[in-house]
Amino acid sequence: MPGSSKQVAFATSNKGKIEEARIVLSPFGIAVRPFNGKGLEIQAETVSEVAAFSAKVASRTYRRALIVEDAGLFIESLHGFPGPFSSYSYKTLGIGGLLSLLDGTRSRRASFKSAVAYCDPAGEPRVFEGLVTGMISRSPSGANGFGFDPVFVPSGSRRSMGQLTLEEKCEVSHRGEALRKFAAWYTESNTGQLF
Ligand code: ITT
Numbered sequence: 001m002p003g004s005s006k007q008v009a010f011a012t013s014n015k016g017k018i019e020e021a022r023i024v025l026s027p028f029g030i031a032v033r034p035f036n037g038k039g040l041e042i043q044a045e046t047v048s049e050v051a052a053f054s055a056k057v058a059s060r061t062y063r064r065a066l067i068v069e070d071a072g073l074f075i076e077s078l079h080g081f082p083g084p085f086s087s088y089s090y091k092t093l094g095i096g097g098l099l100s101l102l103d104g105t106r107s108r109r110a111s112f113k114s115a116v117a118y119c120d121p122a123g124e125p126r127v128f129e130g131l132v133t134g135m136i137s138r139s140p141s142g143a144n145g146f147g148f149d150p151v152f153v154p155s156g157s158r159r160s161m162g163q164l165t166l167e168e169k170c171e172v173s174h175r176g177e178a179l180r181k182f183a184a185w186y187t188e189s190n191t192g193q194l195f
Pocket of ligand 1: 009011012013014024029070071072073086087088090112145146147148149161173174
């Protein structure tokens with residue numbers, strides 16, 4: 001029912017993702033309910049496969065409709081690393097370790113990819129993708145956002161995502177794009193709880 005208010009459960013352990021989803025989805029009249037039950041995460045080459053699998057398993061396990069989002073940082077000169085290993089790389093290498101891997105490399109081009117997967121207990125997952133291209137800076141700057149934001153400078157920006165407000169980040173980010181695609185479908189579809 002277009003124009004009506006809906007809500008969606010977002011299964012994630014990352015509070016930053018919840019904040020960003022609220023910023024992007026509230027103008028569509030979609031309220032975000034954090035849900036602590038993401039379940040299994042497979043290792044796969046694409047964020048879409050990971051998100052689709054997690055959403056399907058979690059929706060069946062918890063018997064509820066929900067979204068899951070998987071994201072990763074893909075660095076060209078490292079052949080796409082950390083990509084699907086972004087979460088693990090952030091926890092182990094950290095920002096400093098990632099910058100060391102780029103010492104002496106000429107190209108610092110990179111992109112963030114996001115996949116938002118929606119699934120209900122009886123259905124198959126629907127996946128919405130987003131991408132932002134940019135560069136890895138030589139040193140971190142800014143304290144906003146999370147993860148690798150302080151070293152990622154989106155194309156056309158002079159500031160890192162860590163220096164952008166969350167609203168500015170969401171206008172250009174991979175997650176913002178994927179969530180807006182999800183919202184366009186969700187507001188028009190018959191699915192989702194009205195409140
Ligand atoms: P959930 O799986 O519980 O949702 P997570 O933080 O583990 O939370 P991902 O596996 O999707 O989420 O994210 C992989 C990592 O990629 C994440 O931990 C960050 O280090 C990095 N990352 C993803 N999106 C990012 C963003 O918008 N800004 C900065 N770093 C990001």
